[in-house]
Amino acid sequence: MLKTRHHPxxxxxxxxxIEVLVSVVILGFGLLGMASLQSKVHTAEVxxxxxxxxxxxxxxxxxxxxxxxxxxxxxxxxxxxxxGDTQPASCATVAAGPARDVCEWSNVLKGASESVANGFxxxxxxxxxxxxxxxxxxxxxxxxxxxxxxQGLTNAVAPxxxxxxxxxxxxxxxxxxxxxxIAVSVPSC
Numbered sequence: 177m178l179k180t181r182h183h184p185x186x187x188x189x190x191x192x193x194i195e196v197l198v199s200v201v202i203l204g205f206g207l208l209g210m211a212s213l214q215s216k217v218h219t220a221e222v223x224x225x226x227x228x229x230x231x232x233x234x235x236x237x238x239x240x241x242x243x244x245x246x247x248x249x250x251x252x253x254x255x256x257x258x259x260g261d262t263q264p265a266s267c268a269t270v271a272a273g274p275a276r277d278v279c280e281w282s283n284v285l286k287g288a289s290e291s292v293a294n295g296f297x298x299x300x301x302x303x304x305x306x307x308x309x310x311x312x313x314x315x316x317x318x319x320x321x322x323x324x325x326x327q328g329l330t331n332a333v334a335p336x337x338x339x340x341x342x343x344x345x346x347x348x349x350x351x352x353x354x355x356x357x358i359a360v361s362v363p364s365c
Contacts, residue, residue, distance in 0.1 A: 219329050223352075230324040230354050233284050233298060237322045238356045240277040241302075248320055248360040250274035251302045256325075256340050258285030258299040278302075285324070297327045301339035310362050317362060323355040 241248050251274050257263070263282035270276045285298040301323045308318035325340040327350050334348035337355055344350045 223328055223330075226326050226328065226352070227354070230298060230326050230352070233281070233300065234322055234324045234354050234356050236284055237277070237281045237300065237302065238358055240281065241320060241322065241358050241360075244274060244277070245360045247274050248318060248358070249304065251278060251320065252304050253278070253300075253302045256299040256301055256343065257282045259297045260299070297344065298324060299326070299340050299343060300324045301337075303339075305357065308360065308362050315362050317359040320358045320360065321355055322358065323353055325351055325353045328352045 237251075241251050244251075255261070257278060258281075261282055263279045264270070265283065267276050267279035267283065270279045281300065285300055287298070301321075303321050303323075304318065305321050306316065306319035309316045321337075323337050323339040325335075325337070325343065327344040329350075331347060331349035332352075334351060335353035337353045339353060339355075340351060341348060
């Protein structure tokens, strides 16, 4: 009788190649996942930077209105301020007060103080939400809303503010907005 010998080496031929191919496929999917994550992190980082710039511009105009409360109604705009408006590049010839503040804010929104103009189209609106009543006993403060809008990188839910609606294409989901309401009390009451 002949005895058959099993050679372990012959049975395993080709198994290491399959293991290597499976490892390469798994590694490839992992690297694709990391690339996708990196892309999303970068998008979130840019959106956070845009929001911080918009908040700085919002705070700037809110402080200007607070500093000149008696002329708060003069800050109200009929359209958007910033990218695409008719404000001059130099506000030196504009009279001091609300007109100069709006001109300077327009330049802030346009990124005039930066070495490169902002690429996300900052714009702003100032609206009167509630008119003041100056006769006693029905005194109530005037309420003004300052809004800064910009173009985001991804489509999301459109903001409730109407400032700049349609400014960034047919889909308002790319429009981002931050707002601040300022109550201006009536000193005579």
